[in-house]
Amino acid sequence: MSTFSMPGDAPYSYTPPLEPYLVVLHKDDEILVLAKQSGLLCVAGRPVEHSDCLESRARATFPNARIVHRLDRDTSGVIIMAMTPAAHRHLGLQFERRKIRKTYLARVWGQLAQEYGRVDLPLACHWPNRPKQMVDVDAGRPAQTDWEVVEREKNATRVRLSPLTGRSHQLRVHMLSLGHPILGDSFYATGEAFAAADRLQLHAETLTFHHPADGRICRFAVPCPF
Template identity: 35%
Template sequence: MNAEEIVSRLLYRDALMLVIDKPAGLPVHPGPKGGETLFHHLDALRFGLPRRPEVAHRLDKDTSGCLVLGRHPKAIARLNELFRKNEVDKVYWAVVEGRPHEDEGEIDLPLAPKSPDRGWWMKVDPKGQPSLTKWRVLGRTEGLTLLDLRPITGRTHQLRVHCAAMNFPILGDPIYGTAPRFNGPGLHLHARSITVPLYPKKEPIFVEAPVPEHMRERVRACGVIPDEPKVREGNP
């Protein structure tokens, strides 16, 4: 990915915050194995400011969609506070295997690391941290369901573990689901929209990311037509 490509994925920009449509497969932070990450492209998103923006929250490598960045230290501190207090509304779309019996519900299952050696590998554990996800069905087809997922807490891999624990794992998940490790359909989990109450005296900022290419066919099969992104307030 080059500078032009990362700039083309900009969904929202104002003096404090950027929101980009992170592609699936691109890690946000450098890892022990090296390789390309979003961190390597942040200079392209300075837009005249003296320093590069910083990521305000996490998205898994294989999750696509809305990712928030703060443009300078005060903005980053403000965004970190909003995420810490769970005041940012995050909506994910996921194509899952199976057909949940209900049309909506909550998953209230505490989560803890599965292994001390790999802190990102999570499991349901009564002694773990409280974790809550709200979900509702957006559409169905044979063997697959499109869900709207709202994580009330923000635990590592929360949506992936919660869906798997309810016997409707996310399609393309090689860790908690049934997908092969290589050559699978890709993780069908997308950070669809984000609502950030950034300015106290203004309406919250709402940003929506388009459905990624690898999910479009199955989203359409579930009866939902993938649309173009919508942005409110400060469209760049």
């Protein structure tokens, strides 16, 4: 079994949740919409121990299903797969052209000073520590995230995040850049912020897109589990 170290120095092993095994929100001839669990990879990793993933589970029941976009392993929430090559191309273009709208809910450490704002900081891979990402104003790719406060807690703030771009770890790094890492984040939170939750407090709440068959606007939502 493959392991790696977490901020708390405890070894991590990949043990994806088995219940519920696969949550189908919607299925038609063109698309498959699922609710991903925290702790489950979207696609298989290189070690054989990482072969169990959302894609393999979906394709066991729906052999034609193909991944269009991904959520980080520890992020839960709504995700869409394509059922035909044409739908895959159509949805891929919507993501590329930023026509798809996504919202996330997160709990971050501390109290944000304002009620809403935008983070506009370019991101790049931190190669010595990949897959970690970092702010790189010289060589990073443009990345923008809108945020708004939903609820204030004693030591944390619940926020709604709307990514305008789709960079790897974008929401996690952008919240860190504000001095408010997402609770339970094994890559970017340390100390009390990491220990404050037993899972990454990031959830893909809604996904809005044009249906590849007829262009109608579709919106799917998954209630936040935390």
